[in-house]
Each structure stands twice: as C-alpha cells, then as structure tokens.
Amino acid sequence: MSQSREIRLCVPVLARVEGEGALDLEVHDGRIQTLRLRIFEPPRLFEKFLEGREYQEVPDMVARICGICPVAYQMSAVHAIEGVFALAPGPWVRAMRRVFYCGEWIQSHSLHIHLLAAPDFLGYSSVAEMARAYPDAVRRGLALQALGNEIIRVFGGRSVHPVGARVGGFHRAPSRAEVAVLREQVQAALPGAEALLAWTASLNLPNDAQDFVSVALRHPDEYPMNEGRIVSSDGLDIPISDYEVHFSEHQEPHSTALYASLDGRPYLVGPLARVNLNLDRLHAPVREALGRSGIAFPSRNMFHSIVARAAEIHHALLEASRLLEDYCEPEAPFVPAIPRSGTAYGCTEAPRGLLWHRYDLDGAGQVRHARIVPPTSQNQARIEADLRHSLETMGLDRDDEALRQRAEMVIRNYDPCISCATHFLTVRVEQR
Amino acid sequence: MSPVRILGIGSPVAGDDLGWRLAEALERAGLPRYFPAGMVHITLCDRPGSLLLPAMRGARLAILLDAMRSGAPPGTLRRLDMRELDDSTGLLSSHGFGVAEAMALGRALEELPPRVLIYGIETGQTPSLPPLSDLAAILWPAIIGDIQASLGRLVMPYIPLFGGLERATVVEPRGAPGEHHQGGHHPAQGAEVQVLNEVPEGSLPTKFRGQ
Numbered sequence: 001m002s003q004s005r006e007i008r009l010c011v012p013v014l015a016r017v018e019g020e021g022a023l024d025l026e027v028h029d030g031r032i033q034t035l036r037l038r039i040f041e042p043p044r045l046f047e048k049f050l051e052g053r054e055y056q057e058v059p060d061m062v063a064r065i066c067g068i069c070p071v072a073y074q075m076s077a078v079h080a081i082e083g084v085f086a087l088a089p090g091p092w093v094r095a096m097r098r099v100f101y102c103g104e105w106i107q108s109h110s111l112h113i114h115l116l117a118a119p120d121f122l123g124y125s126s127v128a129e130m131a132r133a134y135p136d137a138v139r140r141g142l143a144l145q146a147l148g149n150e151i152i153r154v155f156g157g158r159s160v161h162p163v164g165a166r167v168g169g170f171h172r173a174p175s176r177a178e179v180a181v182l183r184e185q186v187q188a189a190l191p192g193a194e195a196l197l198a199w200t201a202s203l204n205l206p207n208d209a210q211d212f213v214s215v216a217l218r219h220p221d222e223y224p225m226n227e228g229r230i231v232s233s234d235g236l237d238i239p240i241s242d243y244e245v246h247f248s249e250h251q252e253p254h255s256t257a258l259y260a261s262l263d264g265r266p267y268l269v270g271p272l273a274r275v276n277l278n279l280d281r282l283h284a285p286v287r288e289a290l291g292r293s294g295i296a297f298p299s300r301n302m303f304h305s306i307v308a309r310a311a312e313i314h315h316a317l318l319e320a321s322r323l324l325e326d327y328c329e330p331e332a333p334f335v336p337a338i339p340r341s342g343t344a345y346g347c348t349e350a351p352r353g354l355l356w357h358r359y360d361l362d363g364a365g366q367v368r369h370a371r372i373v374p375p376t377s378q379n380q381a382r383i384e385a386d387l388r389h390s391l392e393t394m395g396l397d398r399d400d401e402a403l404r405q406r407a408e409m410v411i412r413n414y415d416p417c418i419s420c421a422t423h424f425l426t427v428r429v430e431q432r
Numbered sequence: 433m434s435p436v437r438i439l440g441i442g443s444p445v446a447g448d449d450l451g452w453r454l455a456e457a458l459e460r461a462g463l464p465r466y467f468p469a470g471m472v473h474i475t476l477c478d479r480p481g482s483l484l485l486p487a488m489r490g491a492r493l494a495i496l497l498d499a500m501r502s503g504a505p506p507g508t509l510r511r512l513d514m515r516e517l518d519d520s521t522g523l524l525s526s527h528g529f530g531v532a533e534a535m536a537l538g539r540a541l542e543e544l545p546p547r548v549l550i551y552g553i554e555t556g557q558t559p560s561l562p563p564l565s566d567l568a569a570i571l572w573p574a575i576i577g578d579i580q581a582s583l584g585r586l587v588m589p590y591i592p593l594f595g596g597l598e599r600a601t602v603v604e605p606r607g608a609p610g611e612h613h614q615g616g617h618h619p620a621q622g623a624e625v626q627v628l629n630e631v632p633e634g635s636l637p638t639k640f641r642g643q
Contacts, residue, residue, distance in 0.1 A: 067443075067479060115482060115529055128536035135541055142482055149483065160478040161444070 023387070023407055024254070027396050035388050037380065037411070038254045047370045055081050055167055055339060055365035062357075062372070063161045068111070071104040071152060072350030073372075074165040075226055076357040080346025081167050084361055085337050092330040093169040094226075095323045100155040100165070101225045101348070102316035102323075107148025107159070108351035109271070109309040112415045113200065114141030117306050120409045121203040137199060140192045144313060147189050151320060154182055169334030179327040186321045193317050194289055197310040201293035205303040210389055212300070212382060213262060214273035217349050223281040223315055224274065226348050231277055232262065233298070240347035243356050249373065259381045260373060266381035269353025270414065271308035272299065283318040286311050302386055305413055339365030350375050352415050376416045386410050433490040434473035436579055437545075438463070441477050441484075441498040441531065447555040451497040452476045454553060457568040458575070466576065471583070484534040491545040493582040495575060496531065500552030507554060507562040509570060514548040547582050551575075 026034035046065055050058060058077045063070035075097060082089065114137070115127045124130040131138040149159035154174050156162020164170050174182075215236070217228035231237045238246060249258040261267070276298035279287065290297060290311055295304055339361070346357040353375035360369040390410045391403060398406075440455025442448045455474050464472040477487055488494040500510060514535050531550065538544040551571060555561070 111482070111529070115533075126533070126536065128533065128540045131537055131540035138537070138541065142485065146483060146486060158478065 023411075025391070025403070025407075030396055032388055032392060032396065035384060035391075036252075036254045037384050037387065047372055050359075050367045050370040053367050055337070055361060055367070058359070058367065059165050059167065060163060063163075063165075065372070065374075067160055068108050069104055069350045069352065069355075070161050071101055071156070071165070072348055072355050074162070075101060075348045076346035076350075076355045076372075077359075078165060078167050078346070079226060079348065080344035080357045080359055081361070081365075082337070083346065084342040084344040084359075085167070085340050085365075087168055087335060087337050089169045089335045090330075092173075092328075093334065096155060096170065096173075097165075098225055099151060099320045099323050100162075102320040103148045103151025103155070105148070105225075105316045105351050106313050107145050107152065108415075109313050110141050110145035110148060112351075113196070113306055113309055113313075114138055114145070116412055116415070118200075118203070120412060121205060121303075121306070137196075140196060144189060144192065144196070147185055150185065151182065154178055166334055168337050169332075171333065173329050173333035176327060176329060179324055183321060183324040183327070186317055186324065190314075190317055190321070193310070193314040194285070197286075197289045197307065197314050198293065200307045200310040201295055203306065205301070205306070207301065208303060208390060208393060209300040210302060210386065212302075212385070213265065213267040214276045214298070215262060215267045215269050215354060215378075216274040216277045217347065217354065218278060219281065221281070223278055223283075223319070224349050230347065230354070232267065233273075233276060236262070240356065241345045243345070243347065243373075244358075247356075247373070247378075249377065255380070257380055258373075258377050260378040261381060266385050267378065268302075268382050269375050269378045270305065271312050271351075271353075272302065272305040273353060274349060275299075275308040275311055282311065282315050285318065286315045289314065302410075302413055305415075309415075337365070339363065352376060352379070354378060376414070379414050379416065383411055383414050383416065386414075434470055435490075435492040435583065436467070436472040436495070437488055437491045437493075438472065438474045438495045438497065438575070439477050439480075439484070439487055440475070441480065441496055443479050448499050450499040450553050450555050450561075453564055454497050454568055454571060457564050458571065461568060461572070463572065463575065467579065472579065480534070481529040482534055482537060484531065485538050485541070485543050488538070488545050488548070489543065492547065493579060494545045494548045495578060496548070496550040497571075498531065498550060498552055499555040501555060502552070504554045505559060506556040507567060509554070509567070509574075510552040511574065512550045512552065514544075514550055549578055 022038045024034055024036040024038060025032065046062065050061060053061065058081065059074045062073035062077045065073050081087075118134075118137075118141075119125065119127055119130045122130055122134070124133075127138060152162050153159045155170060156164035157172070164172060214233040216231065217224035217240075218231040218237075219228035229237055229239055230243060236246065247260055247262055248264075249260045252259055275282070275290075279290075279297050282290070290307075293307060295307055297304070297308075299308075341361055341363040344357075344359040344361060346359075348355055354373075355375055356373040358371040359367055362368055387407055387410050390406060394402070394406050396403070438455060438458065440452040442451040455476055459474040464474060466472075475487060477484065480487055496514075502508075502510070504510075535544065535548065551574075553567060561567075
C-alpha cells in the first residue's frame with residue numbers, strides 16, 4: 001500500500017525571491033530511501049563571463065555573485081591575482097582588507113542570526129513575530145547588521161556590491177576623521193556583541209551530535225580570514241594551491257549547484273568549522289565568553305553554528321577596533337600591478353566558509369580560465385547528510401508539517417547561499 | 433531629519449533600477465524645493481532589506497518607489513498604502529528580506545512612520561516603457577498630494593522641468609497581479625490598490641499640460 005502526502009508552502013507575495021529549492025523525501029518501511037535537496041536555480045555562468053576579461057575587472061565582476069558576501073569574492077580574487085603578479089600590497093592594505101572583511105562577517109552573521117535562524121529556535125515563523133516578544137534582541141541585531149554595512153561602505157564606497165577594492169589595495173583610503181567615527185561605533189557595539197553571544201548560547205538549541213569533518217583556513221597567529229593553509233579536523237594540512245588534489249566537485253541531476261567532497265566524503269565549512277579548528281586564534285575575551293557559555297567547543301552539534309556566528313561577530317568587532325587604532329592615511333591606498341602569466345589561487349573565509357578561486361592569466365593579465373568554488377557548494381552534501389540524520393533521529397512517523405519544519409530548520413542553520421534558494425521548500429513525502 | 437522621505441528602492445539590475453531612476457528624476461526636477469527646505473529628502477536604496485527601517489526612522493511620511501512586475505503594461509503605476517498590508521503577505525527568503533518583511537518587522541517594533549506609501553512602477557520590455565519624464569510627471573502631482581494630505585502644508589509654488597509629454601502618459605492597466613519582479617513588488621491580496629493611469633485634472637502644473 002502506498003500513501004503519498006504532499007505539503008506545499010505558499011510562495012510569498014512580496015519577498016525578493018532569489019531562487020528556489022525543494023526537498024524530495026521518500027520513506028520505505030520507516031527508512032529514508034531518497035533524500036534530495038533540489039536546487040533548480042539556473043546556472044549563473046560567472047566563470048565563463050570572466051574569460052577574456054582584464055584582471056582589473058575581476059574584483060567588480062565577482063562582487064556581483066552575491067549581495068551578502070561580495071567582499072569575500074573580491075578578497076579571494078585579488079589575493080589570487082596578486083599571487084601571480086608577485087605583488088605585495090603592504091601592511092596598510094593587509095590590515096584594512098581585514099577590517100573590510102570584518103564588516104562583511106558582522107553584517108552577514110547578524111542578518112542570519114536575527115532574521116533567519118533565531119525565529120526557528122524560539123518557535124516563531126518570522127522575525128516580525130519574534131520581534132514582538134524580543135524587541136530588544138532584534139533591535140540589537142539590526143544595529144549590528146547596520147554597523148557591518150557601515151564598515152563595508154567606508155572601505156567599499158557602498159555596502160551592497162562595494163566598489164572600493166582593487167588588485168593592489170583600495171581605490172581610496174578613508175580619512176582619519178571617518179575612521180575615528182567608525183572606530184567609536186565599533187567600540188560602542190562591543191557590549192552588545194558579548195551579550196549576543198550569551199543570548200545565542202541560552203537558546204533552546206536541539207542537542208544533536210553528529211559525525212562530520214570540519215574544514216577551514218588556519219593562519220599561524222590570527223583567526224583566519226584572508227590567508228592561511230587549508231586544514232581539516234581529520235588532519236589535512238595543505239597549501240591552498242593543492243585544493244584540487246584533495247577536493248572535487250561533481251554534478252547531481254537534481255541540482256544546478258555542484259557537490260563538493262573531500263577525498264570522496266562530505267565536509268563542513270563555515271563558522272562552526274572555523275571555530276572548531278581555530279578556537280585558540282580567537283581574541284581572549286571571545287574565548288572567555290565561549291567558556292562561560294557552557295557549550296564545549298570544538299562542537300559536533302551543528303546547531304551550535306548560531307553561537308559560532310555570534311562569537312565571530314564579537315571577534316570581528318575586537319579585530320576591527322584593534323586594526324583601526326592609530327589609523328593613518330597611507331601615501332597611496334594601493335600598489336600598482338605589473339601583469340604576469342600564471343595560475344592564480346585565492347582562498348579566503350567568506351561568512352559561510354571557504355571560498356576558493358583559481359584563475360589562469362595570460363601575460364597581459366587577461367583571464368583565460370576561472371574556477372570558483374563557493375561555500376554552499378561545499379556544504380551541500382553535508383546538508384543532505386544532516387537532513388537524513390536529523391529526520392531519522394526525530395522520527396519519520398511524524399506528520400508532514402513537523403518533518404518540513406525540522407528540514408527547513410536544518411537547512412537554514414547552514415545559512416545556504418546557493419542562489420539563496422532553500423527557504424521555500426516544497427516537501428514531498430512519500431510513505432510506503 | 434526630514435519629515436518626508438522619498439526612497440527609490442532597487443538594484444543595478446536592468447529594470448530593477450526604475451525606482452532609482454524615478455527618484456533621481458524627481459530630485460532633478462526639484463521636488464524637494466517645492467516644499468520648505470529640509471522637509472523632503474530623496475534617497476536611493478540598494479536592496480535595503482531590514483535597513484529600510486533606519487532609512488525611514490523619524491519620518492512622518494515615507495514614500496517608496498519600486499519596480500513592479502504584475503502583468504500590467506510597462507509604465508503602469510500602482511499606489512499602495514502599506515498600512516493595508518498585513519504580516520502574512522510575505523514570507524522570508526534566506527536573503528530575500530524585502531520591503532514587505534521590513535514593514536512587518538517595523539510594525540512589530542513600532543518603528544514605522546505614521547504613513548508609508550509605495551508606488552509600484554511596472555517594468556518590462558514590451559511595449560516599451562514610456563519616457564521617464566512622463567512617469568515622473570504623473571508621480572509629481574500624486575506625491576505632492578500625498579505630502580499635502582500628510583502634512584497639510586504647501587508653500588512655494590515651483591514649476592518642475594521634466595520636459596513635455598510627447599507620448600501617451602500611461603497605458604491602461606489590465607489583468608490581475610501575477611508574477612512579481614525579482615526586485616519589485618506586486619500588490620498583496622486584501623491591500624487597497626489605486627492605479628494611476630491618468631493625470632488628475634487640474635492637479636498638474638501648467639508646464640506639463642499637453643506640451
């Protein structure tokens with residue numbers, strides 16, 4: 001006897017939909033036979049668009065891949081190209097790029113924690129509902145998000161798809177007066193960030209330990225953002241240029257996003273993986289706050305990602321404050337580039353995890369070939385593995401609505417960004 | 433802080449910048465100068481999401497201009513009073529925190545201006561969009577009327593410089609709202625929608641009439 005149930009969520013009337021996803025779930029004799037996270041957003045072909053383009057165009061083009069993490073795309077690109085050109089932009093550029101990146105982490109993580117994830121853990125269907133019961137928490141989150149955007153604007157000219165970054169540095173250096181105001185805002189936000197970390201740790205997070213491999217960058221003496229080696233919780237430790245030796249992508253018929261694997265296995269990138277692998281690189285006040293949270297890191301509970309995000313907001317504010325102290329305007333905000341041919345590798349830590357770029361450049365600095373591996377592509381197989389585990393643990397005899405809610409919660413917890421697709425789930429459950 | 437904020441909402445994507453272009457046209461034509469200095473401020477917002485709330489904070493009237501795709505002919509204007517929308521008209525998408533969600537959040541936090549209006553401008557390729565100056569000329573009296581109604585004051589007569597209306601101003605609307613534009617809106621069920629398809633008689637400065 002076959003019983004087929006179907007749940008349809010209504011498509012929103014006014015939301016800015018950036019893509020669509022669906023989940024197919026087939027259960028036989030109480031066991032999952034098929035579980036597919038289907039991404040049917042059309043391919044965006046950015047890698048092809050880059051072919052034949054001048055190296056100067058690359059940072060502005062790749063920024064358009066994502067409205068939430070454009071800085072990450074710009075940073076992976078400029079580091080790659082500078083690597084081929086043997087260009088060393090110097091300490092001012094290095095420090096200010098890090099501040100720029102802090103802004104993106106702060107705004108992206110604040111958005112995800114408050115607008116997307118927290119309602120799941122507090123039992124609300126949206127942040128608007130949650131805001132009636134938790135107005136101060138939501139206001140604090142919105143203020144942090146706005147501050148992250150402001151940091152991006154100061155260095156990038158605007159907060160969405162910033163245009164300030166270039167190969168060799170920045171087009172413009174902020175004035176001392178601008179930076180003084182910004183640093184005051186950053187410092188004023190620190191108590192709120194510390195309180196946010198404690199607040200996320202106090203949420204009623206499901207207790208669900210899983211077996212997974214964490215992958216992140218690791219730097220000799222700082223929390224990873226722009227530089228480092230790729231390491232894993234399984235002992236991998238490689239230069240970024242060896243990524244393709246160990247990591248591969250493949251296509252599944254049901255998804256327009258590629259699946260990445262590490263030596264054939266799913267793996268995790270993102271805030272929880274970063275904290276798990278770089279706990280000792282966090283600023284001391286953040287480590288102490290995590291210690292007080294009662295949650296032990298490294299953690300195998302994927303739902304601790306929200307706490308990791310809050311820890312990274314706290315860290316990013318401390319880091320930005322440190323780097324902006326005694327700020328001086330440089331003689332020039334960039335170092336001129338002399339093109340060379342070669343294969344360029346760039347890997348930085350986007351808010352959602354490892355963002356790996358490779359460019360083949362000719363002698364004039366034109367892109368012959370580009371490859372971009374975004375974080376969510378790397379997490380896609382892990383999300384499916386998590387869904388399988390989480391739904392089986394919860395009980396497949398639960399009604400469709402309960403299964404759908406848990407599935408959405410699991411997916412949202414990764415802050416997926418494959419064309420931002422996985423929020424409008426049409427879940428088809430087939431029970432036999 | 434200006435009591436009236438006119439916010440062009442959009443993105444650089446072709447067609448989704450219509451709200452920006454109209455806001456710029458109104459600014460260029462001098463709409464803020466029609467009122468006492470500091471009363472009306474025009475801003476362009478790039479997919480502001482929740483940051484729409486600080487952009488409206490402290491205002492008595494906020495007017496949003498945004499591209500719309502509802503199946504109506506390009507250039508059709510629709511006016512929505514956001515008080516008519518309820519919280520169920522939109523769901524969150526992971527990064528698609530749009531105007532409806534920002535309004536719902538603003539209501540929950542009691543941070544919305546007393547009056548928020550949105551003008552949806554139908555975008556699209558066929559038939560071609562009327563000239564921006566025509567659309568701005570239709571918006572001009574409507575927005576001035578909104579401001580007068582909200583603030584009850586009007587001083588300093590000012591003749592805007594949009595140029596003439598060489599073409600039919602706006603095509604007739606047709607059909608029910610359908611698919612909405614990636615960066616725009618379409619009217620929600622239950623919301624009161626006013627379609628502007630002609631210039632109200634006597635409301636337009638002489639400069640506009642049939643020239």
